[in-house]
Amino acid sequence: MFEAVAFYLFGALTIAMFLIVVSTKNILYSMSALAAGMIFISAFFFLLDAEFLGVVQIVVYTGAVMALYAFGMMFFDSTRDVKENIENPRAVFVLSGMIALLLVLMLGAPIVGANIEASQPTPENMGNAQAVGVVLFTKYLIPFEVAALMLLVAMIAGIILAGKKMDHSLTLMNEEDSNICDREYKKNKKEEQS
Amino acid sequence: MITLNHYLILSAILFVIGSVGVMRRKNLLMLFFSTEILLNAVNIGFVAIGKFYGDMTGQMFAFFIIAVAASEVAVALGLLILWYKRTGSLSLDTLKSMNG
Numbered sequence: 001m002f003e004a005v006a007f008y009l010f011g012a013l014t015i016a017m018f019l020i021v022v023s024t025k026n027i028l029y030s031m032s033a034l035a036a037g038m039i040f041i042s043a044f045f046f047l048l049d050a051e052f053l054g055v056v057q058i059v060v061y062t063g064a065v066m067a068l069y070a071f072g073m074m075f076f077d078s079t080r081d082v083k084e085n086i087e088n089p090r091a092v093f094v095l096s097g098m099i100a101l102l103l104v105l106m107l108g109a110p111i112v113g114a115n116i117e118a119s120q121p122t123p124e125n126m127g128n129a130q131a132v133g134v135v136l137f138t139k140y141l142i143p144f145e146v147a148a149l150m151l152l153v154a155m156i157a158g159i160i161l162a163g164k165k166m167d168h169s170l171t172l173m174n175e176e177d178s179n180i181c182d183r184e185y186k187k188n189k190k191e192e193q194s
Numbered sequence: 195m196i197t198l199n200h201y202l203i204l205s206a207i208l209f210v211i212g213s214v215g216v217m218r219r220k221n222l223l224m225l226f227f228s229t230e231i232l233l234n235a236v237n238i239g240f241v242a243i244g245k246f247y248g249d250m251t252g253q254m255f256a257f258f259i260i261a262v263a264a265s266e267v268a269v270a271l272g273l274l275i276l277w278y279k280r281t282g283s284l285s286l287d288t289l290k291s292m293n294g
Contacts, residue, residue, distance in 0.1 A: 007196045011204050018208060018231050022215030027223060034227050041234050044201070048245040050253050053260075057237075060260050065230070065267045069223075072271045076223070076278055084220040084285070096217035100210045108206060116243065120251045135250045136257070147261040154265030161272025 003047060010043040025081045027073070035066040052129045201242030208235035222277070222284040226270055233263045 017037035024030050038061040045054035086092050120139060123131045136144055212235055215228030237256040244252020274284065281288045 003196050007200060007204075014204075015207060015211065018211045021227050021231060022211055022219065022224070027221075030224060030227055034230060037231070038234065041238065044204075044238050045241055047196075048201070048241050050241050050245070050256075053237075053241060053253055053256055056257065056260060060264055061230075061234075064264055068267055068271055072223075072275060075275045076284065082221045082224065085287070086218075086220065092218055093214075096214050097210070099217060100213035103213055104206050104209050108202075116247055120249055120254075122248050122250050131250060132253060132257070135254060140254050140258075143258060147258055151261060151265050154268040158268040158272045161269070162275050 006043065006047055010040050010047075013037075014040040014044075027076070027082060031066065031069055031073070035062050038062050038066070049128060051127075052132045198242055198246040202239055205235050205239035205242070208238065211235075220286045222274055222286060222289075225286075226267070226274075229266075230263065233259055 014037050017033045017040060020033040021030050021037065024033070039058060042054040042057040042061075045051070045057055120135060123134055126134065209232060212228050212231035215231060216225060219225055219228060237259055240252040240256045240259070242252075244250065244256075277288075278284055
């Protein structure tokens with residue numbers, strides 16, 4: 001009973017929040033609705049006895065990802081409404097909705113008929129966090145290390161992309177501008193040496 | 195009683211919402227928000243199947259998806275800031291520099 005009430009409540013809340021995300025014109029509204037939706041989704045993880053994942057969902061998504069977006073907002077003009085020139089809004093809405101439905105059906109149909117069997121049974125006599133740790137550090141050790149490496153690469157990429165050196169693009173500018181850039185670079189280098 | 199099908203239907207609904215967002219919006223930031231919705235919808239499906247089949251793999255997969263999403267956001271936000279500095283807008287219509 002309790003499970004059903006919680007499921008329908010959080011299901012309705014999540015769907016409402018995500019509908020706001022895809023339909024609103026204000027970036028700030030969209031971002032706050034997304035953060036709320038993420039927190040509501042963690043409720044499903046708690047309902048499904050995946051407490052560790054629920055906590056990770058709150059910490060990583062609402063703590064890290066949404067905070068990163070909020071910092072990104074400092075660079076964008078977030079008070080202005082998003083202008084999107086869609087020529088025929090109703091046709092776009094109907095077509096994209098139908099395409100999305102078809103996509104889900106196509107991707108979901110093979111799984112409905114498939115015979116799923118547990119390949120990694122849940123360890124007995126353990127809490128969820130302990131079981132996650134045991135499985136993560138035995139069967140999934142190498143993917144775990146690769147994920148760590150991937151996060152490092154993403155961190156370096158983020159730092160370099162947001163840095164000042166990337167302000168000039170060599171591929172998008174014309175020749176005179178790139179010559180000016182080159183001269184400035186040499187001048188700066190000379191000043192550094194002297 | 196909530197069964198596996200309830201969770202899978204919810205996951206499918208959220209996936210539909212996310213893919214409608216990906217196809218309909220023309221702002222790059224909104225596209226990334228919709229991608230987050232897609233990843234979260236799939237996560238619910240994985241964890242639900244893992245629970246009802248007594249399998250830990252579902253939770254592990256959801257865990258790695260969260261890691262991928264976090265690193266995706268770090269790189270994507272760097273690229274978006276770069277693009278906004280250059281063109282002053284995040285509209286998809288400005289992404290037309292390759293004129294054949």
